[in-house]
Amino acid sequence: MTENNRLLIIEDDLAFAGILARRLTRHGFECQLAHDATQGLLLARQFQPSHILLDMKLAEDNGLALIEPLRQHLPKVLMVLLTGYASIATAVEAIRLGADNYLSKPVDTQTLLNALNAQAEESVVAQVDEEPLNPKRLEWEHIQQVLNANKGNVSATARQLGMHRRTLQRKLLKKPVSAKST
Structure with missing residues (x-):
């Protein structure tokens, strides 16, 4: 080896x-x-x-x-x-x-x-489509960004997004909507 x-x-x-x-x-x-x-x-x-x-x-x-x-x-x-x-x-x-x-x-x-x-120079991240994301996918992305900025703290993220913590938890449990679905 x-x-x-x-x-x-x-x-x-x-x-x-x-x-x-x-x-x-x-x-x-x-x-x-x-x-x-x-x-x-x-x-x-x-x-x-x-x-x-x-x-x-x-x-x-x-x-x-x-x-x-x-x-x-x-x-x-x-x-x-x-x-x-x-x-x-x-x-x-x-x-x-x-x-x-x-x-x-x-x-x-x-x-x-x-x-x-793959060599480091060849590594590829998931392909991003040219089509615009649908609103549900955009919401998912925004929630993920805010959650990441709050280091995974759901309560702080919910406050920053202006939603109830339980609502945010329900949204986090759902799988993200694909970029092409309507």
Whole structure:
């Protein structure tokens, strides 16, 4: 196994992490698993991966907060952020912080391999359509931006948006509307 195929998977869903590790081991990666932020940072130092798959939501932790410390310790690592709550706002923030790519769950093996095998210069974030976003999608994006600015604090976000906290929580539970739906 070469040094180029060392993959650290930082994912709090144990079953999903195991599936990813099995899939990617079959494609030539030597995989190590971490299930929280502390374990992820420790394993990054010990294992010295060439690639990192990082979940955005790690129980009480936010994967976005791990990007900079991981990047400082491993400046050449290829880092892919995985999320079940994709939004343009978090994609932009992840790339700004130092992630090389941003993928939405569920992700198929070929898409994952393409992201992991891309050179940093070739990494591509989700394609943005030329069509305007519908109003519900724009609302979702705006909520995500405000929530991110408030570091995930739902009460502060609700106050800033001028809505009741429970209303905001209901909106956050809904999957984002696709850009093309009406």
